[in-house]
Structure formats: structure tokens, C-alpha cells
Amino acid sequence: MARDYYEVLGVGRNASAEEIQQAYRRLARRHHPDVNSDPSAEERFKEVNEAYQVLSDPQTRSRYDAFGPDFQRVPEDVDPGVYARAGGDAGQQRRWWNRAETRPDFDEAGFDFEDLFGSLFGGRRAGGPLRGADQQADLELSVEEAYRGGTRHITLSGPQGPREYDVTIPAGVVEDQRIRLAGQGAQGEGGGPPGDLYFTVRIAPHPRYRLVGRDIHVDLRVAPWEAALGATVPLTTPGGETKVRVVPGTSSGQRLRLRGEGMLNPKGTPGDLYAKVRIMVPPTLAPRERALFEELAAASDFDPRR
Template identity: 60%
Template sequence: MAARDLYEVLGVPRTASREEIQRAYRKLARAHHPDVNKEPGAEDRFKDIAEAYDVLSDPAKRQRYDAFGPDWRSVPEDVDPDAWSRARPGRRARAGAGARSGGRPDFAYGFGGFGPDVDLSDLFGGNWGPVPGADQEAEITVGVDDAYHGARRTVTLQTPGGPRTIHVTIPPGVTDGQRIRLAGQGGRGDGGRPGDLYLITRIADPRYRVEGRDLYAPLPLTPWEAALGATVAVDTPGGEAKLKIPPGTSTGRRLRLRGRGLPNPRGQAGDLYAEARIMVPPRLTGDERRLFEQLAALSDFDPRRHP
């Protein structure tokens, strides 16, 4: 955001009223919201719009932005705008663009530069009407079971006003990266309704790898199950399922359980892929060792020549 003028981001002049800023924000937010606009860069554009609105809709922040330009956050509160602009003439040109072009007077020329007919309260307070709060984002991590069945969670968010605890309903079938909208739980408005909070779900579970609605899980098999074939029980988020192992299964083979992945409220559920991993006994009994020795003597199979 430091490289772009915030007024340009919202497409409004520096003389824009709070109502004009609000209208511009609403129009751009609707057009570039990631839930609506799937084009590359839409989410970054939406964040730029939200940040520009957060600054320009707040009278105090807008006052400092007009005075100090992109550096307004780092300039100490007691710095005189006129002295700051004299020390940094190049930045005065950027911050003062509105005043020289006949637009909004710029604070870089000193607080005395407005003339007797200008009331600061008209510029930064006054009766500009209610302004809604900005939308906000946060991340929430859930396991596969919660993503499959849905859940109720309590989340503590760190906000400028301190920690805030909210209760969240995780809908069944939520996917990694999906946004959950909590109406009215975003930034506080100036006399208007608060913005919305969008929780971005992150699915993390040691038992599964998640790709969209499909789940991938390791499937340990004994050498004889893999060689001879078998029917084994597999744990899935929806409960135990039976899986037929074809004879001659090798490590790495994927066996699909159709529809056993994450559910889809609007369509077909994902699949669960069991990935075969052949395991040998860590310690062999005398009989097991003799049987393996007999197999080694009888078999001419060489996996290094016949993968």
C-alpha cells in the first residue's frame, strides 16, 4: 500500500466526502471480493481496498495520511507537518498533491494554511453520516473430523482493542482455504453497522493429507496381505470401511474408497485414497524366519529388476 496513493486505490479525489469514500468502497469491495471474483490478484486487490477504506474513513487516520503521506504510520504524533515537509521536500510533493491541484488542502503546508473560513471539524468530523466498519480476516485450524462432521469452536482473536472471544460454527464439508462469513463480527463502524469477519479454514490432521475434498491416508499391510490379497478394515472420518486389497499390491499403490472423503453440501463428496505401505515384523519368530527363508529359496522375484 505504501507505493500507491490511497485515494487512487478507491478511485476518489482527495476532496471526497465520507459518503463518497463509503460508496466507492462498497462498489469496489463487491466487485473484488474473493468469494465473487475468482480472477488472479482479486484477493490482493480486495485487501488494498479494505486498507484504503480503513484509513480514509477514519477522520484521524485520514488527517495524518494527508499530512504525511505513505509515512503517516511511522511519523511520531508530536511532529509538526510543516517541519516534516520542509525536511523531506520530495515527500511534500506527494502528500501535497491535492492542494496544488485545487483539491483538498494538504497538511504538509502547515495547519495555518487553511484560511479563516475553513473549519477542521468540517473536514475531519462534522456530520458526514454513519460509516460501516471494514471487513476483516483471520485463520482457524480444524481437524478432518471437524471438517467432515462440522463443529462448534470458540476462537480468541487479537484486536486493537484487546482479545475478543467469539463462537464459531464450522459447517460440515468445509475445505482447506474456505472462508466462513461471520456477519457483524468485523471492524467497528463510525456510527454504522460493523463489518464482517471472514475466517479462513486451514485443515491440519496427522492422519490424513487433504487435497480439496479428497483425503489420503497410509494403509499398513503385511507382506502376505499384499502378496495374496485380503479384505481389511480402514478408518475413515465417516466410520470404518472395508477395503479389498488386490493380490500383488506393492508399497505406494493407491486404493480408492469412493465418496469417503469430505462431504460436499452442493454435490459429490470427495474420495479417500489408502496408500499401501508393506510392513514386516520387527522381530521374527523361529517359524516365521524358516518360512521367509523357504520363500527366499523358492522365489526368483527380484524387485530391483522387476519393479
């Protein structure tokens, strides 16, 4: 059974969005495979990331609070109160049904489990209309597409041949987020409505950017003199080019934080962008460059190994 997402992040169920974000960042730094060599760190990092994706989105968090681990498979139009009366799952419902001794369709209080089962999962009594099943497919996006949003034309193959869809991608979607196309799932039976089609977002690996939740990580390449003297250097981000201030004496490996410049979040706080400094040395030196570096080496008493 999946662990409770609040437990994963170590926060209470009434935690604010800021508290959830702070807990996520603390745990992500601790368990990220780049900094933690423990064999279990990667799995723990994925668990933390999954919990944050759900709890950082107010709408998804609300469904999780209402339906628990079943929040993704319970249809959108199910009332949380009705679901709770069913015991939270179909298995519990069937156990109650089997305990009804006198009337198989009702419990002692006159509760109609068959009608409830239909309201939960789209069905009706035998012979009546039956809602079509929900369907799922993966949607791979580049970091830039996920950042900006837009429309993607998708063709899916199926038993009845290929079907085409125009999928509207909200700006700021992240890994495992789902995009719903209402009424585009399997056809219903007996005149019942069709199910829904869900596209699960997958972010393709990128040569420049790495996503951690809604935070974007990127390398910032600087020349030795820019790092030593300080400079304002250009940086290409998914949102376009920006300028980054490198303070004098910056060393390779330092991270510069651009608050709010990560993935957008229409329903909450956007992520941040972290630029990791990489000092780049010219692969070949012109005679004048070599002379200047030799002069610097002779004049400086700096020892980077101390």
C-alpha cells in the same frame, strides 16, 4: 496481478463442475512436489489448488465471476451491476471522478460516484453513517474437525480487550475457505452498521492424512501375505473406520481409490480418498515365522529387481 483462475486450470468460464475437477486433478498430479522435482512445481501446485478452491464452490465461483480478483474484499451485499458501473475498483472510480469538470459529484450522464462509492464500501457522504471495516483472523482446524464440522469457541484479543465467538464450522471446509460472522467486525461510525468478521480456515498438519483440495491421502499398511494373497483390511479415515479390499499381488506404492470418501462438499462433488499401500515386514521374527519365510525364499523364483 493474480492470474485468472480459469486460465490457471485451463478451462473455459462456462466449464462444468466435473470439468473443473478433472482439470484440477490432472494438474495437481503433474505439479505435486512429491512427483515433480522442478523448483517451480510447488508454487504452481499452490496456484492450481487456490484456483480449484474458488471455482469448485458454486457460491465462491459466482462471486469470482462477478467481482474478479476483488471477490474476497467486496462486501457481501454489493450488487454486481453497481460494482461494474464503478469500473470494477475504487481506483477507476476516482479516475472518473477527476475527469468530471463541471460537477465533481456527477459524470456527464448524471451518475453520482460518491453515492456509488458509499454503496460499494459501506460509506456515506461526509458526516453520515459509515459502515465498520471487515476484519479477518485465521482458524486452525484438524483434518477431523474440517471433515465433520461442528462449533468452535474462539477468543480473539483486540484494542478493547478479548472478544469471544462461537464459530459454526460447516462439514467439509478446506484450506483458505472463509467463514463469515455477519456484524462481528469493527464498529461503524456515526450510527453505521458494523463490518463482518471472516475466519480463514487453515488445516493443521496431520500425522496420517494429507489433503489435496478435497481429496484425502493416507497410507494403508498391509502385511506381506495380505499383499500377496489378497485381503480385506481395516482403514481409519476422518469419517470413521472402513474396509478396503486389497487384491492379490498388490505391490507397495499402489494407490487404492475410494470414490466420494474424501472431504465432503455440501454444494458439489465430494473428494476421493486415496490409500497408498505400504507393505510392512515384522521387525522381529518368531522361530516359526522365520522358518516359513526361509521355506518361501527357497521355493519361490520371484525376483523383485527384474
